[in-house]
Amino acid sequence: MAANDRQAREERARLRTYQARQEVHRRAVRRRSRDNVIAGVGLAVVLALAVGAQLFYFGGGPGTPEASPTPTPTPTATPAPVPSADLAEDRTWTGTLTLNDTALAVELDGAAAPQAVSSTISLVDDGFYDGVPCHRLTTEGIFVLQCGDPNGDGTGGPGYSYGPVENAPADGVYPAGTIAMARQSGNAESQGSQFFIVYEDTTLPTDAAGGYTVIGRVTSGLDALTADVIEPGTSDGSTDGPPAQPVTITGFSLE
Template structure:
Protein backbone atom coordinates (compact mmCIF):
# COMPACT_ATOMS: atom_id res chain seq x y z
CA UNK A 1 0.00 0.00 0.00
CA UNK A 2 2.83 2.40 0.92
CA UNK A 3 4.45 1.68 -2.41
CA UNK A 4 1.23 2.52 -4.26
CA UNK A 5 0.86 5.83 -2.35
CA UNK A 6 4.42 6.78 -3.15
CA UNK A 7 3.91 5.97 -6.83
CA UNK A 8 0.74 8.04 -6.87
CA UNK A 9 2.51 11.00 -5.28
CA UNK A 10 5.35 10.70 -7.78
CA UNK A 11 2.87 10.52 -10.64
CA UNK A 12 1.08 13.65 -9.40
CA UNK A 13 4.45 15.42 -9.04
CA UNK A 14 5.42 14.47 -12.57
CA UNK A 15 2.05 15.70 -13.81
CA UNK A 16 2.48 19.06 -12.03
CA UNK A 17 6.01 19.39 -13.44
CA UNK A 18 4.72 18.61 -16.92
CA UNK A 19 1.87 21.09 -16.58
CA UNK A 20 4.25 23.78 -15.31
CA UNK A 21 6.57 23.20 -18.24
CA UNK A 22 3.65 23.38 -20.64
CA UNK A 23 2.54 26.68 -19.12
CA UNK A 24 6.07 28.08 -19.40
CA UNK A 25 6.20 26.95 -23.03
CA UNK A 26 2.79 28.49 -23.77
CA UNK A 27 3.86 31.79 -22.22
CA UNK A 28 7.06 31.74 -24.26
CA UNK A 29 5.08 31.15 -27.45
CA UNK A 30 2.68 33.99 -26.63
CA UNK A 31 5.60 36.30 -25.85
CA UNK A 32 7.33 35.47 -29.15
CA UNK A 33 4.11 36.07 -31.06
CA UNK A 34 3.64 39.43 -29.30
CA UNK A 35 7.25 40.42 -30.03
CA UNK A 36 6.83 39.46 -33.67
CA UNK A 37 3.67 41.54 -33.98
CA UNK A 38 5.40 44.53 -32.39
CA UNK A 39 8.37 44.12 -34.72
CA UNK A 40 6.10 44.00 -37.80
CA UNK A 41 4.20 47.10 -36.66
CA UNK A 42 7.47 48.96 -36.07
CA UNK A 43 8.76 47.96 -39.51
CA UNK A 44 5.55 49.12 -41.20
CA UNK A 45 5.76 52.43 -39.32
CA UNK A 46 9.38 52.96 -40.39
CA UNK A 47 8.53 52.21 -44.04
CA UNK A 48 5.53 54.55 -43.89
CA UNK A 49 7.63 57.35 -42.45
CA UNK A 50 10.33 56.80 -45.07
CA UNK A 51 7.73 56.95 -47.86
CA UNK A 52 6.17 60.08 -46.40
CA UNK A 53 9.58 61.71 -46.10
CA UNK A 54 10.26 61.01 -49.77
CA UNK A 55 6.90 62.42 -50.87
CA UNK A 56 7.26 65.50 -48.67
CA UNK A 57 10.94 65.97 -49.38
CA UNK A 58 10.36 69.42 -50.72
CA UNK A 59 7.59 70.41 -48.44
CA UNK A 60 10.39 71.85 -46.56
CA UNK A 61 11.89 72.78 -49.83
CA UNK A 62 11.17 72.53 -53.59
CA UNK A 63 9.52 72.12 -53.01
CA UNK A 64 10.85 71.51 -50.62
CA UNK A 65 14.53 67.63 -50.95
CA UNK A 66 9.59 72.46 -48.23
CA UNK A 67 13.50 66.93 -52.53
CA UNK A 68 9.84 68.71 -51.05
CA UNK A 69 13.75 72.09 -51.33
CA UNK A 70 12.17 74.30 -46.36
CA UNK A 71 8.78 75.45 -47.05
CA UNK A 72 7.66 78.97 -47.77
CA UNK A 73 5.26 79.99 -44.99
CA UNK A 74 1.69 81.14 -45.40
CA UNK A 75 1.11 84.91 -45.64
CA UNK A 76 1.34 86.99 -42.50
CA UNK A 77 -1.63 88.92 -41.07
CA UNK A 78 -0.68 91.92 -43.26
CA UNK A 79 0.65 90.37 -46.49
CA UNK A 80 2.45 92.38 -49.14
CA UNK A 81 0.84 92.61 -52.58
CA UNK A 82 1.84 89.95 -55.08
CA UNK A 83 3.67 91.44 -58.10
CA UNK A 84 1.54 91.49 -61.24
CA UNK A 85 2.05 88.57 -63.61
CA UNK A 86 2.21 91.14 -66.43
CA UNK A 87 5.75 92.06 -65.36
CA UNK A 88 7.10 88.89 -66.99
CA UNK A 89 5.95 90.35 -70.33
CA UNK A 90 5.59 86.94 -71.99
CA UNK A 91 9.30 86.78 -72.83
CA UNK A 92 12.61 85.23 -71.82
CA UNK A 93 14.71 87.20 -69.35
CA UNK A 94 18.48 86.97 -68.95
CA UNK A 95 19.90 87.05 -65.42
CA UNK A 96 23.17 86.67 -63.55
CA UNK A 97 22.89 84.88 -60.20
CA UNK A 98 26.09 85.06 -58.17
CA UNK A 99 26.57 82.63 -55.28
CA UNK A 100 29.70 83.49 -53.28
CA UNK A 101 32.15 84.09 -56.16
CA UNK A 102 30.41 81.75 -58.61
CA UNK A 103 28.26 83.46 -61.25
CA UNK A 104 25.53 81.50 -62.99
CA UNK A 105 24.09 82.70 -66.27
CA UNK A 106 20.34 82.18 -66.11
CA UNK A 107 17.33 82.39 -68.40
CA UNK A 108 13.89 83.05 -66.87
CA UNK A 109 10.90 81.90 -68.93
CA UNK A 110 8.29 84.62 -68.51
CA UNK A 111 5.99 83.00 -71.06
CA UNK A 112 5.82 79.60 -69.36
CA UNK A 113 5.64 80.83 -65.73
CA UNK A 114 4.49 84.48 -65.79
CA UNK A 115 3.46 84.79 -62.14
CA UNK A 116 6.54 83.12 -60.68
CA UNK A 117 8.94 84.89 -63.02
CA UNK A 118 7.28 88.26 -62.32
CA UNK A 119 7.71 87.72 -58.58
CA UNK A 120 11.34 86.66 -59.04
CA UNK A 121 12.12 89.70 -61.20
CA UNK A 122 10.48 92.06 -58.72
CA UNK A 123 12.38 90.60 -55.75
CA UNK A 124 15.70 90.57 -57.61
CA UNK A 125 15.35 94.17 -58.76
CA UNK A 126 14.46 95.32 -55.24
CA UNK A 127 17.64 93.74 -53.83
CA UNK A 128 15.61 91.31 -51.72
CA UNK A 129 17.91 88.38 -52.52
CA UNK A 130 21.22 90.15 -51.95
CA UNK A 131 23.02 88.66 -48.95
CA UNK A 132 20.57 85.80 -48.37
CA UNK A 133 21.94 82.33 -47.68
CA UNK A 134 21.32 79.13 -49.58
CA UNK A 135 20.29 77.12 -46.56
CA UNK A 136 19.63 73.65 -47.94
CA UNK A 137 21.54 71.08 -50.00
CA UNK A 138 20.35 67.57 -50.85
CA UNK A 139 22.85 64.96 -52.02
CA UNK A 140 21.09 61.59 -52.40
CA UNK A 141 18.34 60.81 -54.91
CA UNK A 142 17.37 64.48 -55.09
CA UNK A 143 20.11 66.95 -56.04
CA UNK A 144 19.16 70.54 -55.30
CA UNK A 145 20.52 73.68 -53.68
CA UNK A 146 17.73 75.76 -52.11
CA UNK A 147 18.03 79.52 -51.65
CA UNK A 148 16.01 82.69 -51.10
CA UNK A 149 14.85 82.44 -47.48
CA UNK A 150 15.39 85.66 -45.47
CA UNK A 151 15.26 83.62 -42.25
CA UNK A 152 17.93 81.22 -43.47
CA UNK A 153 16.15 78.13 -42.12
CA UNK A 154 13.42 77.37 -44.63
CA UNK A 155 10.63 79.24 -42.84
CA UNK A 156 10.85 82.70 -44.43
CA UNK A 157 9.35 84.45 -47.39
CA UNK A 158 8.83 87.87 -49.02
CA UNK A 159 5.70 88.78 -47.06
CA UNK A 160 3.32 87.27 -49.61
CA UNK A 161 2.59 83.92 -51.22
CA UNK A 162 1.09 83.04 -54.57
CA UNK A 163 0.02 80.39 -57.03
CA UNK A 164 -0.89 78.52 -59.12
CA UNK A 165 1.84 76.06 -60.01
CA UNK A 166 3.13 76.83 -63.50
CA UNK A 167 5.26 74.97 -66.02
CA UNK A 168 5.75 71.82 -63.91
CA UNK A 169 7.04 68.82 -65.91
CA UNK A 170 4.38 66.16 -66.32
CA UNK A 171 6.88 63.33 -65.86
CA UNK A 172 8.36 64.83 -62.66
CA UNK A 173 11.85 64.98 -64.19
CA UNK A 174 13.84 68.16 -63.47
CA UNK A 175 17.03 68.20 -65.57
CA UNK A 176 20.31 69.53 -64.24
CA UNK A 177 20.30 73.32 -64.43
CA UNK A 178 16.59 73.71 -63.71
CA UNK A 179 15.47 76.64 -61.54
CA UNK A 180 12.17 76.04 -59.75
CA UNK A 181 10.13 77.45 -56.91
CA UNK A 182 9.90 75.82 -53.48
CA UNK A 183 6.54 75.51 -51.76
CA UNK A 184 4.74 73.81 -48.92
CA UNK A 185 3.56 70.23 -49.48
CA UNK A 186 0.13 70.03 -51.02
CA UNK A 187 -0.21 73.83 -51.24
CA UNK A 188 -0.04 75.31 -54.74
CA UNK A 189 -0.60 78.84 -53.40
CA UNK A 190 2.37 78.77 -50.98
CA UNK A 191 5.13 79.89 -53.36
CA UNK A 192 7.15 82.90 -52.28
CA UNK A 193 10.83 83.79 -52.54
CA UNK A 194 12.46 80.41 -52.04
CA UNK A 195 13.77 78.67 -55.15
CA UNK A 196 16.02 75.73 -55.85
CA UNK A 197 18.72 74.96 -58.38
CA UNK A 198 18.87 71.37 -59.68
CA UNK A 199 22.56 70.51 -60.07
CA UNK A 200 22.08 66.89 -61.23
CA UNK A 201 19.10 65.33 -63.04
CA UNK A 202 16.40 64.79 -60.42
CA UNK A 203 12.92 63.26 -60.27
CA UNK A 204 10.53 64.93 -57.85
CA UNK A 205 7.23 63.15 -57.22
CA UNK A 206 4.13 65.31 -57.49
CA UNK A 207 1.86 65.63 -54.46
CA UNK A 208 -1.80 66.62 -54.15
CA UNK A 209 -1.00 70.10 -55.48
CA UNK A 210 1.08 68.88 -58.41
CA UNK A 211 4.73 69.49 -59.23
CA UNK A 212 7.02 72.50 -58.84
CA UNK A 213 6.99 75.67 -60.92
CA UNK A 214 9.97 75.79 -63.27
CA UNK A 215 10.98 79.41 -63.79
CA UNK A 216 14.05 78.88 -65.95
CA UNK A 217 17.41 77.26 -66.33
CA UNK A 218 21.12 77.78 -65.78
CA UNK A 219 22.78 78.28 -69.16
CA UNK A 220 26.36 78.60 -67.89
CA UNK A 221 28.22 78.04 -64.61
CA UNK A 222 26.67 74.77 -63.46
CA UNK A 223 30.02 72.96 -63.44
CA UNK A 224 31.49 75.74 -61.28
CA UNK A 225 28.52 75.43 -58.91
CA UNK A 226 29.31 71.75 -58.43
CA UNK A 227 33.06 72.12 -57.94
CA UNK A 228 32.85 75.22 -55.73
CA UNK A 229 29.76 74.43 -53.65
CA UNK A 230 27.73 71.23 -54.01
CA UNK A 231 30.64 68.76 -54.29
CA UNK A 232 31.64 69.65 -50.72
CA UNK A 233 28.39 68.14 -49.40
CA UNK A 234 26.53 69.04 -46.23
CA UNK A 235 27.85 70.22 -42.89
CA UNK A 236 26.83 67.06 -41.00
CA UNK A 237 27.38 64.66 -43.92
CA UNK A 238 23.64 64.00 -44.07
CA UNK A 239 21.77 63.76 -47.40
CA UNK A 240 19.64 66.82 -46.60
CA UNK A 241 21.17 69.70 -44.66
CA UNK A 242 23.10 72.96 -44.72
CA UNK A 243 25.98 73.15 -47.22
CA UNK A 244 29.35 72.47 -45.60
CA UNK A 245 30.66 75.48 -47.52
CA UNK A 246 28.36 78.43 -46.58
CA UNK A 247 26.60 79.89 -49.63
CA UNK A 248 25.40 83.48 -49.95
CA UNK A 249 23.58 85.16 -52.82
CA UNK A 250 26.03 87.93 -53.66
CA UNK A 251 23.75 89.41 -56.31
CA UNK A 252 20.82 88.58 -58.56
CA UNK A 253 20.70 90.84 -61.62
CA UNK A 254 17.88 90.51 -64.16
CA UNK A 255 17.91 92.19 -67.56
Protein backbone atom coordinates in the same frame (compact mmCIF):
# COMPACT_ATOMS: atom_id res chain seq x y z
CA MET B 1 -10.79 28.89 27.18
CA ALA B 2 -7.85 31.28 27.63
CA ALA B 3 -5.82 29.27 25.15
CA ASN B 4 -8.66 29.40 22.61
CA ASP B 5 -8.98 33.21 23.02
CA ARG B 6 -5.25 33.65 22.55
CA GLN B 7 -5.31 31.46 19.42
CA ALA B 8 -8.25 33.45 18.03
CA ARG B 9 -6.43 36.77 18.64
CA GLU B 10 -3.31 35.46 16.92
CA GLU B 11 -5.34 34.30 13.93
CA ARG B 12 -7.02 37.72 13.67
CA ALA B 13 -3.61 39.40 13.89
CA ARG B 14 -2.23 37.18 11.12
CA LEU B 15 -5.30 37.96 9.01
CA ARG B 16 -4.85 41.70 9.50
CA THR B 17 -1.17 41.40 8.61
CA TYR B 18 -2.03 39.42 5.47
CA GLN B 19 -4.70 41.92 4.48
CA ALA B 20 -2.32 44.81 5.05
CA ARG B 21 0.32 43.16 2.84
CA GLN B 22 -2.28 42.53 0.16
CA GLU B 23 -3.33 46.17 0.23
CA VAL B 24 0.30 47.29 -0.09
CA HIS B 25 0.70 44.92 -3.03
CA ARG B 26 -2.48 46.20 -4.73
CA ARG B 27 -1.34 49.82 -4.29
CA ALA B 28 2.06 48.98 -5.76
CA VAL B 29 0.41 47.32 -8.75
CA ARG B 30 -1.86 50.32 -9.30
CA ARG B 31 1.08 52.71 -8.99
CA ARG B 32 3.14 50.75 -11.53
CA SER B 33 0.21 50.65 -13.93
CA ARG B 34 -0.32 54.40 -13.58
CA ASP B 35 3.39 55.09 -14.10
CA ASN B 36 3.42 52.88 -17.20
CA VAL B 37 0.44 54.73 -18.65
CA ILE B 38 2.06 58.10 -17.97
CA ALA B 39 5.33 56.94 -19.49
CA GLY B 40 3.50 55.60 -22.53
CA VAL B 41 1.62 58.86 -23.02
CA GLY B 42 4.84 60.84 -22.63
CA LEU B 43 6.61 58.68 -25.19
CA ALA B 44 3.69 59.02 -27.59
CA VAL B 45 3.80 62.81 -27.24
CA VAL B 46 7.55 62.90 -27.86
CA LEU B 47 7.21 60.67 -30.92
CA ALA B 48 4.32 62.74 -32.23
CA LEU B 49 6.31 65.95 -31.86
CA ALA B 50 9.32 64.40 -33.54
CA VAL B 51 7.28 63.09 -36.46
CA GLY B 52 5.41 66.38 -36.73
CA ALA B 53 8.66 68.31 -36.87
CA GLN B 54 9.97 65.97 -39.56
CA LEU B 55 6.79 66.26 -41.58
CA PHE B 56 6.97 70.04 -41.36
CA TYR B 57 10.60 70.07 -42.46
CA PHE B 58 10.16 67.60 -45.29
CA GLY B 59 6.72 68.75 -46.29
CA GLY B 60 7.79 71.67 -48.42
CA GLY B 61 8.86 69.86 -51.36
CA PRO B 62 10.26 69.45 -54.05
CA GLY B 63 8.11 66.52 -53.09
CA THR B 64 9.80 63.38 -51.78
CA PRO B 65 9.58 62.27 -48.14
CA GLU B 66 13.30 61.54 -48.02
CA ALA B 67 14.43 65.06 -48.83
CA SER B 68 12.71 68.13 -50.14
CA PRO B 69 13.21 71.88 -50.08
CA THR B 70 11.57 73.43 -47.10
CA PRO B 71 8.25 75.25 -47.35
CA THR B 72 7.57 78.87 -47.96
CA PRO B 73 6.09 80.08 -44.66
CA THR B 74 2.46 80.96 -44.04
CA PRO B 75 1.88 84.64 -44.93
CA THR B 76 1.63 87.22 -42.17
CA ALA B 77 -1.71 88.72 -41.11
CA THR B 78 -1.21 91.63 -43.53
CA PRO B 79 0.59 90.11 -46.51
CA ALA B 80 2.33 92.26 -49.08
CA PRO B 81 0.64 92.42 -52.49
CA VAL B 82 1.66 89.80 -55.02
CA PRO B 83 3.46 91.41 -57.98
CA SER B 84 1.41 91.54 -61.16
CA ALA B 85 1.98 88.68 -63.59
CA ASP B 86 2.32 91.32 -66.32
CA LEU B 87 5.84 92.17 -65.16
CA ALA B 88 7.17 89.07 -66.94
CA GLU B 89 6.15 90.64 -70.28
CA ASP B 90 5.61 87.21 -71.87
CA ARG B 91 9.29 86.97 -72.81
CA THR B 92 12.62 85.40 -71.86
CA TRP B 93 14.70 87.23 -69.28
CA THR B 94 18.46 86.77 -69.07
CA GLY B 95 20.81 87.65 -66.25
CA THR B 96 23.36 86.54 -63.70
CA LEU B 97 22.84 84.88 -60.34
CA THR B 98 26.04 85.04 -58.30
CA LEU B 99 26.51 82.65 -55.40
CA ASN B 100 29.60 83.59 -53.39
CA ASP B 101 32.07 84.13 -56.25
CA THR B 102 30.40 81.74 -58.69
CA ALA B 103 28.50 83.53 -61.46
CA LEU B 104 25.65 81.56 -63.00
CA ALA B 105 24.19 82.75 -66.29
CA VAL B 106 20.43 82.26 -66.12
CA GLU B 107 17.36 82.45 -68.32
CA LEU B 108 13.85 82.94 -66.91
CA ASP B 109 10.83 82.03 -69.04
CA GLY B 110 8.28 84.79 -68.54
CA ALA B 111 5.91 83.23 -71.05
CA ALA B 112 5.76 79.79 -69.44
CA ALA B 113 5.63 80.94 -65.80
CA PRO B 114 4.45 84.57 -65.82
CA GLN B 115 3.40 84.85 -62.17
CA ALA B 116 6.50 83.21 -60.72
CA VAL B 117 8.87 85.04 -63.04
CA SER B 118 7.13 88.36 -62.31
CA SER B 119 7.56 87.77 -58.58
CA THR B 120 11.24 86.97 -59.10
CA ILE B 121 11.78 90.07 -61.23
CA SER B 122 10.12 92.24 -58.58
CA LEU B 123 12.24 90.75 -55.78
CA VAL B 124 15.43 91.16 -57.81
CA ASP B 125 14.60 94.80 -58.62
CA ASP B 126 13.92 95.48 -54.93
CA GLY B 127 17.27 93.97 -53.90
CA PHE B 128 15.45 91.37 -51.82
CA TYR B 129 17.94 88.61 -52.58
CA ASP B 130 21.09 90.59 -51.76
CA GLY B 131 22.98 88.72 -49.02
CA VAL B 132 20.31 86.01 -48.69
CA PRO B 133 21.77 82.52 -48.13
CA CYS B 134 21.28 79.17 -49.82
CA HIS B 135 20.36 77.22 -46.74
CA ARG B 136 19.79 73.68 -47.93
CA LEU B 137 21.64 71.08 -49.99
CA THR B 138 20.34 67.60 -50.79
CA THR B 139 22.71 64.95 -52.09
CA GLU B 140 20.70 61.73 -52.29
CA GLY B 141 17.43 60.93 -54.07
CA ILE B 142 17.03 64.54 -55.17
CA PHE B 143 19.87 66.84 -56.10
CA VAL B 144 19.08 70.46 -55.37
CA LEU B 145 20.48 73.57 -53.73
CA GLN B 146 17.74 75.67 -52.15
CA CYS B 147 18.06 79.43 -51.80
CA GLY B 148 16.02 82.58 -51.25
CA ASP B 149 15.06 82.43 -47.58
CA PRO B 150 16.09 85.62 -45.74
CA ASN B 151 15.84 83.73 -42.42
CA GLY B 152 18.27 81.09 -43.63
CA ASP B 153 16.36 78.21 -42.06
CA GLY B 154 13.52 77.46 -44.47
CA THR B 155 10.90 79.59 -42.73
CA GLY B 156 11.30 82.94 -44.48
CA GLY B 157 9.67 84.59 -47.45
CA PRO B 158 8.84 87.91 -49.11
CA GLY B 159 5.71 88.63 -47.05
CA TYR B 160 3.33 87.18 -49.63
CA SER B 161 2.62 83.86 -51.30
CA TYR B 162 1.09 82.95 -54.62
CA GLY B 163 -0.01 80.16 -56.94
CA PRO B 164 -0.95 78.07 -58.78
CA VAL B 165 1.93 75.92 -60.00
CA GLU B 166 3.09 76.90 -63.48
CA ASN B 167 5.20 75.14 -66.09
CA ALA B 168 5.75 71.90 -64.14
CA PRO B 169 7.15 69.06 -66.28
CA ALA B 170 4.48 66.46 -67.01
CA ASP B 171 6.93 63.58 -66.56
CA GLY B 172 8.27 64.90 -63.24
CA VAL B 173 11.83 65.10 -64.57
CA TYR B 174 13.79 68.24 -63.68
CA PRO B 175 17.03 68.30 -65.71
CA ALA B 176 20.29 69.59 -64.31
CA GLY B 177 20.29 73.38 -64.43
CA THR B 178 16.57 73.75 -63.76
CA ILE B 179 15.52 76.65 -61.52
CA ALA B 180 12.17 76.04 -59.82
CA MET B 181 10.11 77.42 -56.95
CA ALA B 182 9.90 75.67 -53.58
CA ARG B 183 6.51 75.34 -51.90
CA GLN B 184 4.66 73.54 -49.15
CA SER B 185 3.65 69.97 -49.80
CA GLY B 186 0.20 69.86 -51.35
CA ASN B 187 -0.19 73.65 -51.38
CA ALA B 188 0.06 75.28 -54.79
CA GLU B 189 -0.56 78.73 -53.28
CA SER B 190 2.51 78.67 -51.00
CA GLN B 191 5.20 79.85 -53.43
CA GLY B 192 7.21 82.87 -52.36
CA SER B 193 10.89 83.75 -52.62
CA GLN B 194 12.49 80.34 -52.07
CA PHE B 195 13.75 78.57 -55.17
CA PHE B 196 15.95 75.59 -55.87
CA ILE B 197 18.63 74.89 -58.44
CA VAL B 198 18.80 71.33 -59.74
CA TYR B 199 22.47 70.40 -60.15
CA GLU B 200 21.89 66.81 -61.32
CA ASP B 201 18.93 65.34 -63.21
CA THR B 202 16.18 64.75 -60.63
CA THR B 203 12.76 63.11 -60.76
CA LEU B 204 10.19 64.62 -58.42
CA PRO B 205 6.81 62.99 -57.84
CA THR B 206 3.76 65.22 -57.99
CA ASP B 207 1.35 65.71 -55.10
CA ALA B 208 -2.12 67.22 -54.75
CA ALA B 209 -0.78 70.59 -55.93
CA GLY B 210 0.99 69.16 -58.96
CA GLY B 211 4.70 69.56 -59.60
CA TYR B 212 7.00 72.54 -59.04
CA THR B 213 6.99 75.77 -61.02
CA VAL B 214 9.99 75.88 -63.36
CA ILE B 215 10.95 79.50 -63.85
CA GLY B 216 14.05 78.97 -65.93
CA ARG B 217 17.47 77.40 -66.14
CA VAL B 218 21.16 77.91 -65.55
CA THR B 219 22.85 78.27 -68.93
CA SER B 220 26.45 78.34 -67.70
CA GLY B 221 28.40 78.09 -64.46
CA LEU B 222 26.82 74.89 -63.12
CA ASP B 223 30.13 73.00 -63.21
CA ALA B 224 31.78 75.69 -61.08
CA LEU B 225 28.87 75.60 -58.62
CA THR B 226 29.20 71.83 -58.35
CA ALA B 227 32.91 72.05 -57.62
CA ASP B 228 32.67 74.94 -55.16
CA VAL B 229 29.45 74.11 -53.29
CA ILE B 230 28.04 70.68 -54.12
CA GLU B 231 31.11 68.48 -53.85
CA PRO B 232 31.99 69.61 -50.28
CA GLY B 233 28.57 68.23 -49.23
CA THR B 234 26.59 69.28 -46.18
CA SER B 235 27.94 70.75 -42.97
CA ASP B 236 27.15 67.62 -40.91
CA GLY B 237 27.87 65.04 -43.59
CA SER B 238 24.20 64.10 -43.97
CA THR B 239 22.35 63.89 -47.28
CA ASP B 240 20.11 66.86 -46.46
CA GLY B 241 21.28 69.95 -44.62
CA PRO B 242 23.11 73.27 -44.80
CA PRO B 243 26.00 73.30 -47.28
CA ALA B 244 29.42 72.69 -45.75
CA GLN B 245 30.58 75.63 -47.83
CA PRO B 246 28.30 78.49 -46.73
CA VAL B 247 26.54 80.02 -49.73
CA THR B 248 25.23 83.57 -50.08
CA ILE B 249 23.54 85.30 -52.99
CA THR B 250 26.02 88.09 -53.71
CA GLY B 251 24.35 89.31 -56.87
CA PHE B 252 21.22 88.82 -58.97
CA SER B 253 20.45 90.78 -62.12
CA LEU B 254 17.87 90.33 -64.87
CA GLU B 255 17.10 92.14 -68.12
